[in-house]
Amino acid sequence: MTTRVKICGMSDEASVKAAIAAGADYLGFIIFPKSPRGVTLADAARLSALKGSAKSVAVLVDPDDALLGQVLRVLAPDIIQLHGQESPERCLDARNYAGEGVWKAVPVGGAADVARASRYAGFADAILFDAKPPAGADRPGGWGEGYDYSLVKGFDALPFILAGGLTPENVAGAITASGAPAVDAVSGVESAPGVKDAARIMAFLSAVKRLEMR
Numbered sequence: 001m002t003t004r005v006k007i008c009g010m011s012d013e014a015s016v017k018a019a020i021a022a023g024a025d026y027l028g029f030i031i032f033p034k035s036p037r038g039v040t041l042a043d044a045a046r047l048s049a050l051k052g053s054a055k056s057v058a059v060l061v062d063p064d065d066a067l068l069g070q071v072l073r074v075l076a077p078d079i080i081q082l083h084g085q086e087s088p089e090r091c092l093d094a095r096n097y098a099g100e101g102v103w104k105a106v107p108v109g110g111a112a113d114v115a116r117a118s119r120y121a122g123f124a125d126a127i128l129f130d131a132k133p134p135a136g137a138d139r140p141g142g143w144g145e146g147y148d149y150s151l152v153k154g155f156d157a158l159p160f161i162l163a164g165g166l167t168p169e170n171v172a173g174a175i176t177a178s179g180a181p182a183v184d185a186v187s188g189v190e191s192a193p194g195v196k197d198a199a200r201i202m203a204f205l206s207a208v209k210r211l212e213m214r
């Protein structure tokens with residue numbers, strides 16, 4: 001089975017080119033100033049122009065209508081990923097600003113969190129399961145923390161993407177444990193927060209492809 005891959009936190013041309021060369025399906029642009037990988041909309045648009053057949057994902061945290069409008073005008077992303085406290089109805093609103101749909105990030109601490117993600121069925125197009133951020137964190141994602149990936153196995157209310165602590169070293173095991181049809185990495189393909197590592201991006205994609213060939 002083919003597993004889709006999103007490399008998130010694109011902030012420079014070299015890493016966009018590395019992700020495309022490695023075969024990434026989605027490139028994530030984090031429009032959130034507190035992130036070490038945060039980019040301006042103008043920079044996201046400039047980098048997104050290099051995406052070729054990959055899809056662009058605008059990662060936003062509780063955006064208001066004004067920001068959604070700017071995102072549409074400047075970046076025109078294929079996907080909007082909502083990574084805050086957005087309700088199902090807010091996900092539905094955000095669909096008007098994305099070419100292909102909305103992904104809702106849901107932090108997973110236990111089985112109840114996974115079950116609660118079903119409430120987004122009919123409102124979002126996919127769930128991105130992620131780790132819970134550390135207490136007092138100033139951003140909701142990109143912490144490199146994992147969790148028990150088998151908790152999401154069998155989730156079928158919506159398509160899902162597995163995220164949270166994925167690395168070239170653990171992604172094959174995580175796919176096997178979760179049955180994920182798509183995976184997403186930020187910290188695991190960096191050499192330092194916000195600094196993408198082309199060799200680790202390539203190793204991540206290679207690990208996914210090796211698993212598919214088994």
Ligand SMILES: O=C(O)c1ccccc1NCC(=O)[C@H](O)[C@H](O)COP(=O)(O)O
Binds near residue numbers: 036037060140164166
């Ligand atoms: O990565 C960030 O800095 C970030 C900041 C604010 C909102 C979302 C963010 N990341 C979004 C993602 O989709 C990450 O891939 C996800 O949180 C997993 O990150 P990691 O565990 O570092 O791979």
